[in-house]
Amino acid sequence: MTMTLEGARSVAAVILEPVPGANGVLVPPPEYWPMVRAACDAEGALLIADEVLTGFGRTGKAFGYQHWSVTPDIITCAKGLTSGYQPLGAVIVHDRVARYFDDHLLACGLTYYAHPTACAAAVETLKLYDDEQLFANAARLGPVLRRELDAVAARLPGRTFVRSLGLLGALEIEAPAAAWTRLGHELAARKLSLHDDARRGTCVVAPPLCITDDELVYGVRGLGDAAVAAFGAGGAAATATTAAGDAP
Structure with missing residues (x-):
């Protein structure tokens, strides 16, 4: 797999759902995600796993990407983070991404950023996932x-x-x-x-x-x-x- 549409090293990131749900639960073949990871590495692009649907156990693993031998650079998640009881989303980044911000300020903020009620729902939800297996x-x-x-x-x-x-x-x-x-x-x-x-x-x-x-x-x-x-x-x-x- 190669990225040729925009030219060499012109792709910043590739964003994929491990299993696209709205399109009809399209389970990829086992070689697909490793091929995407290799293509991203070759082009210096980040691989972002959209785990809003598949995250937190939906596919039988904590995150959907774990069914294949790959590690994304960034994970986006929501839904299962609070089991829908409170609106909350999160972005999880690999160390190699996080280290960049040790010396570079990430200036951003949201009105309801880290809302305590939503975060409390997330903490309890994660505990229940573990307690009830x-x-x-x-x-x-x-x-x-x-x-x-x-x-x-x-x-x-x-x-x-x-x-x-x-x-x-x-x-x-x-x-x-x-x-x-x-x-x-x-x-x-x-x-x-x-x-x-x-x-x-x-x-x-x-x-x-x-x-x-x-x-x-x-x-x-x-x-x-x-x-x-x-x-x-x-x-x-x-x-x-x-x-x-x-x-x-």
Whole structure:
């Protein structure tokens, strides 16, 4: 992998989500992140991991990038930092970046910078992650989620793709817009809250990290019932993409 669009050493940084979520949980192949890291090193560019979605256990590790043998220069994070109970984001930098600011002032500030209420929520959230072993729970249940999503895909007609890593998964279903509208109604009737996107043809599953085996199976099978009601039943085998660490 090389950076040629802007010319040699013209790229300051590359910003990537370890697993893009809004685009349908696109789990990269194992060689992708090491290739990006090598390209950044060759060009003197920083590698920034956007861990707003994947950080704090969502993929079964503390941060999503840890599934591959790379270390980013900068990590951006939010969401899981307080579990959504308070608005808070953070930027984590590698020593090689931090050392620059030993002799160079970084003059910046925000109105609610380091707000004590938000920071207190973050401290307690991080403690709960550790006390309740929620990252390990996400890693343990990753194969269960994958197995159940594969089972849903096998019930549907046409081509259905399954992607997952930890407790982040997606079904990509080829179906008309009207069927996706029906899916929304069927999910609501079953009191299931999922991110379904007719435009991209994806249904994203991201259950809470504290979920139990029985709750996860119940929820995904409910999704399967809703999907069959919306898209119809079929017996064709699903086409499943490979997700690192989540063998069925």
